[in-house]
Amino acid sequence: MPQEYRTITVSLAADPYPVLIAEGLLGSLGSLLLERGFRSGTRVLVVTNPEVEGFHGARALASLAAADFDVRTLVVQAGEEHKTPATVAAIHDAAFAHRLERGSLIVALGGGVVGDMAGFAAATWLRGIAVAQVPTTLLAMVDAAIGGKTGVNHPGGKNLIGAFHQPKLVLIDPLVLATLPEREFRAGMAEVIKYAVIGDGVLFQDLEAAVGRTPQGLSSRQALGPVLLQRLLERSAAAKARVVAADEREGGLRAILNYGHTLGHAVENLSGYGTWLHGEAVALGMLAAGDIAVAMGLWSQADQDRQRRLIVAAGLPTDWPALDPEAVLACLQGDKKVRDGKVRFVLPTGVGSVTIRDDVASATIRTALDQVASVCSP
Template identity: 75%
Template sequence: MTAAPAECSPRTIRVQLSADPYPVVIGAGCLARLGEQIGDRGFREGTKVLVVTNPLVHQHYGTIALESLRQAGFEASELVVEAGEDRKTLATVARIHDAAFEHRLERGSLIVALGGGVVGDMAGFAAATWLRGIAVVQVPTTLLAMVDAAIGGKTGVNHPGGKNLIGAFHQPRLVLIDPTTLATLPEREFRAGMAEVIKYGVIGDAALFAELEAAGDIGSMAAVGPALLQTLLERSAAAKARVVAADEREGGLRAILNYGHTLGHVVETLCGYGTWLHGEAVAIGMVAAGEIALAKRLWSAEEQRRQKALIAAAGLPQRWPSLDPAAVLRCLQADKKVKDGRVRFVLPTRIGAVEIRDDVDSERILAALSAQISPESNPDQTSP
C-alpha cells in the first residue's frame, strides 16, 4: 500500500452549473480525507458507498480510500474491475450494477470512482442508471482523468462501432484530485495525460501553451515537477469547469473540448481499443486537425510546427497509422458529433483559439491524413 501524506491544503475550483454545482478539490494527500470531503457534501453517517476501482489502483490506494470512508462513518464496500478500453463495455457496467444490488445501494447511496478515465466513465454510467440515478464522486488517479475525464459529467462505454456511443450525462457531487497518486502512474500514461493539457492550451489558453513550451521536457512527472504539475492541474480543471458551466450537455461551446478527439477516436476504434492509449490517439488527432486547418488556411505553418514540437516534447506520437481510407470515413460518420450527416471538426485558428467547422470534405480529410501517414502503426512510436 502506498502511504498518503497526512496534510492536505487543497485548492477548490467550482463547476458552476445552474442546478447542481460541485467542487473540484485539488491537494496532495487529500485521498486520506475522502470520507471527510464527502461528509462535507451533505452525506450522512451510515450512507452506503460502493468504491469502484481497478486492480493496480486497489493495490496502492484502495485501503486508504476505504479506511477514510469508514472512519467518517460510511458503510463502504469495494468492487475491483479490469479497466482497459477493451473492458469499457456494458458487461462491466452490469458487474457494477450487480455489486450495487448485492450491497443494497439505495437512492441516497453513493458510488465512488477511484481510478482513471475508464473507471470514471463506467462507474459514472452505472450511477446514472442504478435506480434511475444515484450520486457519484470522482476520484481520478491518472493525469488524463484529473485534467479532463473526471470533470463534466460525461459517462459511458464503448460500442464496437465507435467510442463512447453509449452513455449519459451525470454530474458528480465532488471531484477529489490527489496529485500524489500520480507517483504510481506508468510514464506512458502520464504522457498520454499531457495530450489533454496541451489541448487546453490550443483551444483557449495561449499562456499555458507557452508555459509548457518554456518547460522543455514535459514527458514525465519528474521532468514536470510539483509546482508546474499543480499549475497544470488547476488551469486545466478551471478551463474544463468554465466550458462545462457554459454548456453542460454539449449543445455548442463544449464541443471545443473534442479538439483532437474526432480523428483520435477513429484511431482507437480502427486500431483496436487498447492499442493506443486515449491521450496518444488524441495527440495524433490534434496533429491531423492541425493539418486540416493548415490546408484550409485557418492557421499558419509556424503554429502547426509549434503544436507538433510541444506534442513531441511530451513524448507523444504524431503520425497517422496506416488505415483503410474508406474505413476512416465510415468511422467518422459514426461519430457522436455528426449532424445532418456532416462531420463537425474542431479546428485551430491560432494557438489559444479554435472554431467548429462542418465544411471539411472527404478529400481534404484524406489528404491531410496522407500527409501525416506513419510507416508503422506502432503505439510506442513517438517521433514525427
C-alpha cells in the same frame, strides 16, 4: 485534512460541485464527503481496478471507514476493451448486492475508463444516484472526471452509449501520479496540450517554457516538478469547468473539448480498443486536425509546428497508423458528433482559439492523414 487545497467550482445552475486539488487529499476523502452533506452510515460502493486498488485502495477505504461510511469495493478490469455494457452490468450487480439506495454513493477510484463506467452505472441505478470522482491518472484529472460525461463503447464507435451525470465531488491528489506508468502520464499530457490550444494561450506558453528548461520535456511527472504539475492541473481543471458551466450538455461551446477527438476516436476504433491509449490517439487527432486547419487557411504552419513540438516533447506518438483512409472516412460518419450526416471538426485558428466546421472535404482529410504520416515517418 491538508491545510491548503485549491477549490475550482463547476458552476452549474442546478447543482454546482467542487474540484479539489492538493497533495495528500486522498486521505481526506471521507471527511470531504461528510462536508458535502453525505451522512455517516451511507452505503458506498467503491469501483476501482486491480492496479489502483493495490496502490491506493487501502488509503481510500481507511478514509471512508473513519467517516463511518458503510463501504464495499468492486474491482473491475480497466482499459478501453473492458469499457462495455457488460462491465456496467457487473457494477449494477454489486450495487444490488450492497443494497445501494437513492441516498447511496458510488466512488470512482481510477482513471477515465473506471470513471466513465462507474459514472454511467450511477446514472442508471435507481434512475440516478450520487457519484464522486477520484481520478488517479493525469488524463482523468484534467478531463474525464470533470463535466459529467459518462458512458461505454459500442462495437460501432467510442462512447456511443452514455448519459450526462454530474459528480458531487471531484478529488484530485497529485501524489497518486507517482504510481502512474509513464506511458499513461504522457497520454494525459495530450489533454493538457488540448486545453492550451483550444483556449489557454498562457498555458501553451507555460508548456513551451517547460520544454526549454529540461531535456525531458513534458514526458514525466519528475520532468514537470510539483509546482508546474499543480499549475497544469489547476489551469486544465479551470478550463474544463468554465466550458462545462457554459454548456453542460454539449449544445454548443462544449464541442470545442472534442479537439483531436474526432480523428482520435477513429484511430482507437479501427486499431482495436486497447492498441492506443486515449491520449495517444488524441495527440494523433490533434496533429491531423492541425494539418486540416493549415490546408483550409485557418491557422499558420508556424503554429502547427509549435503544437507538434509540444506533442513530441510530451513523448506522444506522431506516426499516423497504417489505416485505410476510406475506413477512416466511414468511421467518422459513425461518430456521435455527426449532425445531419456532416462530420463536425474542431479546428484551431490560433494558439488559444478554435472554430467548429462541418465543411471539411474528404480530400482534405485524406491529404492531412498523408501529411501526418509523411512529416513524422523517418
